[in-house]
Amino acid sequence: MTTPGFGGRASLASGSTPTPSAVAYRVSVESGSLRLGPASTGGTVLDVPLSHVRVRPLGRAGSVVVDVDESPLLLDFCDHAEPRGAAGAAAKTRRVVEAARGRRRRDRFLRAVHGGRS
């Protein structure tokens, strides 16, 4: 049976608490490795075997703490960008929908990490 991989984008920073310094990354889980690269370049920031990775879901939306060699990284799979002019009920609905999307992306990511390790 083929283990499902993961490919997507997340906002990411080192540490386990939210920070405005987070930036967008390409995130992939495949061939037994977690790979992270800046969304703005074609380069690689991190490429580690999943045996070095532990994951802890955080909260009800799309966040997860990824411990790499016991160093925490906070990944957020929600898109928090508010469309221009968004306000009131429409903005609130968008945030709820995006939280649900983020949660689904996080779940796929977690399945890929757990499946890739086994």
Next chain:
Amino acid sequence: MTAAGIFFTHVRSPRVRRHFRRLVAESRGEVTWHFIFNPDTGARPKAPFAYDDPAEVMAGRYRAMERNGGVQGGYLDTALIPVLRALPARHLWVMEYDVDFAGRWGDLFSPFADNDADLLTTTLMYRHQDPDWSHWPRAEAPPWVAEDRMVRALHPLMRMSRELVNWYAVAMADAAWGGHYEFTLPTSALAAGARIEDLGGDGPFTPPARRGQTYVGRTPGGSREGLTFGFRPVRPRYFHESPEQFASPGMVYHPVKPGVRAWTKASKNLPKKA
């Protein structure tokens, strides 16, 4: 947006304070400076603003720094990165107290205001171009980093983009990285696809228009005559105190030690015993 900068020192004497005041006064339009004082060998300097815990932001490097006995000798990144991360500017300068400029500071920084490089630093060379660098024996990288992409630098004066500060802290989560941050920073930046440029000098990352500009330092061909920026010689007085001792106008100098013992492997900037 004006860049932000941190002036990093382990000495807080009146002479260092005057040096800082000249820097602030002469580059007011280019960089907003913050005085960062690190009184000991740890990685929690005193800053005029709050920043995240270095043991959390740079967890792996922080543990390595503790095993090393302090930031001296290659782990200053554990103190710098959390402080830089707290500043909401697109470009972030780092200047150590023993860097000086033979001219008006604004003339040094203004040419870089429109430069989009992620890393501007000095003395950048590939491993094969400086195989005798004393920190290579402890340099360790993940297996996917090719040896011919390993780079060394000298960082008493550098500028990082806000993105690179983030990328570097994330990259260092991998315990496969090890050694001096003059290796880990430029090498991981290159792997991340960052734009890297030498501030001047004459090396493989020096843009043609800046060749021979900004400083005279070590090159792939070895040390140059008239060296202004390197490990030695030590100058005892700042430019504003004795301008006649700075032979090359418009150049950056390092190290200048105003009544401060020069760094050695034996002293390691440790506080003097009472």
